Amino acid sequence: MQQICGIMVTMTTYGTWLRGDQRGWVDEGRILPAVPELESADRARMKHPVFVFHADDWFEIGTAIGESLTRPC
Numbered sequence: 001m002q003q004i005c006g007i008m009v010t011m012t013t014y015g016t017w018l019r020g021d022q023r024g025w026v027d028e029g030r031i032l033p034a035v036p037e038l039e040s041a042d043r044a045r046m047k048h049p050v051f052v053f054h055a056d057d058w059f060e061i062g063t064a065i066g067e068s069l070t071r072p073c
Contacts (some may be wrong), residue, residue, distance in 0.1 A: 009065055015050035018042040 017026050020038030053061060 007069060010064060013051040014048060015043070015046055016052060 006033070016024065017023070018039050019027070019041075019042050020035035022039070024034065025032050028058040
């Protein structure tokens, strides 16, 4: 069995990448172009403010992810 030499983890937080976003967005595995009206509609439906991790928290978050990947199944 081969060893895993790396894992890439990507994620967004609440409200930071909505459907219709100008950077493009994904639906059912397809990359779709910007749709400003859709993004605005989704933003208007948000029930909470946008959440962004503070830079001071990044190391702790990375450590938690790393630890979760090294625990036995």
